[in-house]
Amino acid sequence: MEKTSIALSQIFEPIRADLEKVDLEFARHVQSQVELIPKIGQYIQGSGGKRIRPAVLLMAARLAGYQGDRSILYAAVVEFIHTATLVHDDIIDDSDLRRGRLAVHSRWGNDVTVLLGDYLYIKSMALALTHDSLDLVRVLCDVTLQMIEGELYQLTKNGDADITEEEHFDIIRRKTAYLFGGCAQIGGMLGKISTEREQALREYGFNLGVAFQVVDDLLDFTGDAQAVGKPIGSDLREGKVTLPLIHLLRQSTDGRAADIVR
Amino acid sequence: MEKTSIALSQIFEPIRADLEKVDLEFARHVQSQVELIPKIGQYIQGSGGKRIRPAVLLMAARLAGYQGDRSILYAAVVEFIHTATLVHDDIIDDSDLRRGRLAVHSRWGNDVTVLLGDYLYIKSMALALTHDSLDLVRVLCDVTLQMIEGELYQLTKNGDADITEEEHFDIIRRKTAYLFGGCAQIGGMLGKISTEREQALREYGFNLGVAFQVVDDLLDFTGDAQAVGKPIGSDLREGKVTLPLIHLLRQSTDGRAADIVR
DSSP states (O other): OHHHHHHHHHHHGGGHHHHHHHHHHHHHHTOOSSTHHHHHHHHHHHTOOOOHHHHHHHHHHHHTTOOSSHHHHHHHHHHHHHHHHHHHHHHHHTOSEETTEEOHHHHHOHHHHHHHHHHHHHHHHHHHTSSSOHHHHHHHHHHHHHHHHHHHHHHHTTTOTTOOHHHHHHHHIIIIIHHHHHHHHHHHHHTTOOHHHHHHHHHHHHHHHHHHHHHHHHHHHHSOHHHHTSOTTHHHHTTOOOHHHHHHHHHOSSSTTHHHHO | OHHHHHHHHHHHGGGHHHHHHHHHHHHHHTOOSSTHHHHHHHHHHHTOOOOHHHHHHHHHHHHTTOOSSHHHHHHHHHHHHHHHHHHHHHHHHTOSEETTEEOHHHHHOHHHHHHHHHHHHHHHHHHHTSSSOHHHHHHHHHHHHHHHHHHHHHHHTTTOTTOOHHHHHHHHIIIIIHHHHHHHHHHHHHTTOOHHHHHHHHHHHHHHHHHHHHHHHHHHHHSOHHHHTSOTTHHHHTTOOOHHHHHHHHHOSSSTTHHHHO
C-alpha cells in the first residue's frame, strides 16, 4: 500500500498544486454559523483520503485544454458528494472506523451524522449552482442519484448468495462508476470539447470507476488493515457479496461455500 | 382537529384540483428501477399529510397571475424536500410513529431510511432542474440548506434549559420558515411579478412558517394524539425546549421548572 501511495502521488504530480487548492476550497465551503459543521468538516478533511475523484476531474479538464479556475470548484463539489456518501455509509454499515480514525457517527452520534451528510449533499448542489452551467449541475445530480440508487439496490441484495455477476456489476456501476464518469465528463465540458470526445472521457472515467471498485472489493479480502484504514473482511461481515465471493460461490460444487454468506 | 381539517380543506378549495395533480406528480417521480423506492414512496404518500407547502406555492403562483403548469412540478418538489426531512427526522428523534402509522425507519430500518431520504433530497434537486430556471433552483437549494442547518442547530441546543427565545426563533426560522418563504417566493417567480412583490410574498410565506411552527410546538403540549398522528409530549421527551416550555422556565421563580428539561 505504501508502494501504491507513492505511485498515486507520482500520477497526481502534474495536478498537485490544483489538488491543494481543492482542499482549501473544500475547507472554505464547510464554513457555517452552526459551529458543528466546520468542526466535523475539518475532522473529515484531516483524515486524509485519496482525492481520486477530484484528480480525475482536474486531469480531464487539463486534457480538454481547460485553463480557467472553475475546475477547482467542481473538483471540490465531487469531493463533497463523495464525502456525503462516506458519512452516511458508515451509519449504514455500522463501521466504527474510517481511514483509521473514529467514523463521524461513532464520535458525534447517528443524529448529527444523518444531518451532516444531508448538509454535504445539498451544499454540493448549491456550490455546483455557483456558475450558470445547468448542464454541468444536471450531470452531477444524475450521477449522485445513480449512486444512492446503487446503495439502495446493494442493501436489497445484502446476504444474497444467489446474486449474479451482472447484478453485482450493476451495483458497482451505480455506486462508483457513474460518479467517476461524471468527473471525467465535467472536465471535458469545462474544456468545451466536442460531444464525441466528451463522451469518450465519460466512458474512460466510468470504466476506471468499475476497475477501482473491483480492486477495492478485492483489497477487502487481501489488503492490509492499516493501509486500507479499516478492518479487513468488512464486506463479508456486512453481508456484501462482492466479486471474489461470487467467484468462490460459483466454483464451490458441494454448496458449502454458501454457508460463508449466511 | 377535525374542525381544523375542515377549515384547511375550505382554504384549499380553490386549488384542490391542482393539489391532486401534485399528488400524481409526486407518485410519478418516485418511480425507479430499484423497487424499494416506489414502494416506500407510496407508503409515505398513503399516510396523508397536509400538503401545506405545495398549497402555499400554488396559491402564491395563482396570486401572481401565473397560468402555466410548472407550478405543479415545483409544488411536488417542495413536498419531496419536506418528505426527505420527515424521513430523516424520524431517525433522529427515534419516533416510531408518523401520521398515525409506523415511521419508515421502524418498518424498513435505519439503513434503508438514510438512503431513501438522500434519494428524495437529490431527486428534488433533479426535478427542480427540469426547466432552465437557475434562480428558482437556487432558492430551493438555499432554503433546504437553511433547514438542515436549523436541524443541526436544534440538536446542539437539545436539553438546554438556558436556550433564549431568540435562539429558539432562529431554529424555527431555519427549520420551517425559510422553506415556507421559498414556496411563496417561487409562486411569485413563476408569475414574473416585480422583485418588490416577490419579496413581499416571500416574507408572507416566511411569517406564515413561523406561525405554523409555533402552533405545531404548542399542539405537542395541548393537542390530541390521534389528531396530531403521534404521541403528545414528544418534544419534551426528546429534550426539545420549545416556546411553551421556555415561557414556563422564565416564569418559574424557584428554579424547579428546569428539572422538567433535565
